[in-house]
Amino acid sequence: MRALVFLLLVLAALPAAANEIVGALSQNRVALTANFSGSEILIFGAIRRDPTEALAADATDPAHFDVVLVIEGPREPVAIWRKDRRAGIWVNVDSVTLASVPSFYAVATTAPLHQIISPETDAEFRISARQAIRPDQSIGVVADPSVFSEALLRIRERAEQYLTLDRFVHLDREILFRANVQLPANLTEGAYTTRMYLVRDGNVVHQFRTAIFVRKDGLERWLHQMAYDQPFLYGLLALAIALIAGWGASALFRFIRSA
Amino acid sequence: MLIYLPIAEISTNALTLLGVGAGVGMLSGMFGVGGGFLITPLLFFIGIPPAVAVATGANQVVASSISGVLAHLRRKTVDLKMGTVLLIGGLIGSSGGIWLFRLLSRLGQVDLFVQLAYVLFLGVIGTLMLQESVRSWYRSSKPGAARRKLHKHNWVHALPLKMKFRVSGLYISVIPPMLVGMAVGVLSAVMGVGGGFIMVPAMIYLLGMPTKVVVGTSLFQIIFVTAYTTVAHAVTSHSVDVMLAFFLIIGGVLGAQFGTQIGLKLKAEQLRILLALLVIAVCIKVGLDLLIRPAELYSVRIPGQH
Numbered sequence: 278m279r280a281l282v283f284l285l286l287v288l289a290a291l292p293a294a295a296n297e298i299v300g301a302l303s304q305n306r307v308a309l310t311a312n313f314s315g316s317e318i319l320i321f322g323a324i325r326r327d328p329t330e331a332l333a334a335d336a337t338d339p340a341h342f343d344v345v346l347v348i349e350g351p352r353e354p355v356a357i358w359r360k361d362r363r364a365g366i367w368v369n370v371d372s373v374t375l376a377s378v379p380s381f382y383a384v385a386t387t388a389p390l391h392q393i394i395s396p397e398t399d400a401e402f403r404i405s406a407r408q409a410i411r412p413d414q415s416i417g418v419v420a421d422p423s424v425f426s427e428a429l430l431r432i433r434e435r436a437e438q439y440l441t442l443d444r445f446v447h448l449d450r451e452i453l454f455r456a457n458v459q460l461p462a463n464l465t466e467g468a469y470t471t472r473m474y475l476v477r478d479g480n481v482v483h484q485f486r487t488a489i490f491v492r493k494d495g496l497e498r499w500l501h502q503m504a505y506d507q508p509f510l511y512g513l514l515a516l517a518i519a520l521i522a523g524w525g526a527s528a529l530f531r532f533i534r535s536a
Numbered sequence: 537m538l539i540y541l542p543i544a545e546i547s548t549n550a551l552t553l554l555g556v557g558a559g560v561g562m563l564s565g566m567f568g569v570g571g572g573f574l575i576t577p578l579l580f581f582i583g584i585p586p587a588v589a590v591a592t593g594a595n596q597v598v599a600s601s602i603s604g605v606l607a608h609l610r611r612k613t614v615d616l617k618m619g620t621v622l623l624i625g626g627l628i629g630s631s632g633g634i635w636l637f638r639l640l641s642r643l644g645q646v647d648l649f650v651q652l653a654y655v656l657f658l659g660v661i662g663t664l665m666l667q668e669s670v671r672s673w674y675r676s677s678k679p680g681a682a683r684r685k686l687h688k689h690n691w692v693h694a695l696p697l698k699m700k701f702r703v704s705g706l707y708i709s710v711i712p713p714m715l716v717g718m719a720v721g722v723l724s725a726v727m728g729v730g731g732g733f734i735m736v737p738a739m740i741y742l743l744g745m746p747t748k749v750v751v752g753t754s755l756f757q758i759i760f761v762t763a764y765t766t767v768a769h770a771v772t773s774h775s776v777d778v779m780l781a782f783f784l785i786i787g788g789v790l791g792a793q794f795g796t797q798i799g800l801k802l803k804a805e806q807l808r809i810l811l812a813l814l815v816i817a818v819c820i821k822v823g824l825d826l827l828i829r830p831a832e833l834y835s836v837r838i839p840g841q842h
Binding site: 359 | 542543596598600769771790827
């Protein structure tokens with residue numbers, strides 16, 4: 278609540294020129310631990326109406342705003358493989374590589390996205406997941422690269438890595454908005470940029486950006502980092518654990534049985 | 537209880553992993569097999585990436601062999617000289633296997649290769665086991681049947697580079713044990729198994745080693761080769777999952793204790809037929825996954841990950 282008051286104060290202090298959006302997150306940090314089963318983020322904020330416009334507009338027909346929220350995980354290259362039947366078995370045959378696609382992508386809106394923004398706006402601001410994966414930058418010698426990018430969208434939507442959250446943003450009296458977004462358990466570490474778009478008549482009027490930092494925590498972070506940064510030491514650790522656990526447990530059983 | 541596996545990068549139930557470990561541990565206790573050839577395909581079925589399943593499987597074999605190795609060393613039933621020759625072959629084979637694994641993983645075909653290797657392998661092992669156990673069941677019901685001659689002179693004795701293996705009482709060329717070691721080393725790297733089920737028959741029938749040193753010597757080779765394979769996989773493909781291995785090992789040791797008890801009470805031949813049928817069933821399951829048109833033809837892979 279204090280944050281909301283702060284937001285309103287910030288809005289009041291902004292130079293009064295145009296319609297603006299400002300927002301915040303319930304938490305800027307998410308820690309992935311061994312028993313991490315996902316976490317819910319509350320995104321909230323406010324819209325500041327252009328005072329001159331507000332005066333001019335007919336009081337019975339206030340201009341309608343929509344809000345689009347985008348959470349985008351760290352980008353990474355991906356290879357999309359397609360299986361085909363070769364000598365009776367299903368084998369990966371063709372592949373297409375996309376140089377930079379979000380590891381997580383969620384679009385939350387006040388109304389279905391295609392109803393509130395024009396395709397041109399979507400392309401310009403790369404709002405929908407289909408735009409964000411940049412299918413135009415695919416690399417691969419196949420006749421139909423678009424089928425591969427569609428497959429990527431399909432697979433990631435099924436895995437709940439790409440989310441379309443229509444009507445998940447609640448707009449209160451055309452001023453305050455909030456949305457709960459459930460983050461899945463299989464998050465990649467890194468900065469998750471959060472974009473908030475103020476939309477009217479199919480166009481983006483204003484935007485605001487912030488970020489969530491997701492990091493692995495505790496033992497898993499330590500093990501994962503060690504596996505990649507000190508692989509030899511990690512291998513020895515794996516051996517030591519195997520030897521101690523294997524020998525220790527059977528020694529324990531011998532002791533129990535002889536006692 | 538859901539746990540996050542840091543290398544496989546999936547969340548899975550710890551009880552499932554303990555159960556897989558315990559089930560395979562029980563079978564290995566009952567039959568005296570390592571169980572690596574069952575653990576790895578079971579990990580495929582619960583959604584662990586094949587590369588991680590193989591590398592972690594090798595790590596798990598280290599744990600399940602250690603107490604056996606120590607027991608055999610105490611009882612002096614290890615031919616250290618023969619073990620060393622097998623080991624040298626094993627390290628060469630494992631290095632080759634690691635190289636092959638890396639190559640295939642760059643080509644995006646490592647999963648297919650591992651699955652094919654398992655189909656072939658489990659098919660052959662299962663069929664041989666079934667044949668052998670049915671035959672010995674038949675034989676045990678008809679006492680007085682002719683026994684097979686164990687030691688005979690064959691081409692192995694005509695090869696150069698002969699060496700004296702005193703514990704085994706053999707004077708043979710180092711080439712055959714080296715080749716046996718190499719074959720087992722390759723299997724350990726690409727399939728995450730110890731390879732005892734190949735090495736033990738090869739030592740008895742091909743090298744003509746006395747049965748009392750066979751198990752100890754093969755375990756001696758297996759523990760060093762799988763240890764090497766674990767570290768090599770960790771260094772080259774970062775695919776050893778310590779967390780996954782830990783739960784499998786704990787489950788495995790628990791299961792093995794009960795398995796040994798059960799194995800003592802039950803009839804060996806019929807049990808071995810059951811194990812053979814189980815191996816064949818796993819083989820068919822892995823094979824069907826390759827033969828049936830998958831529901832999703834596309835898969836997404838992040839280069840450098842599993």
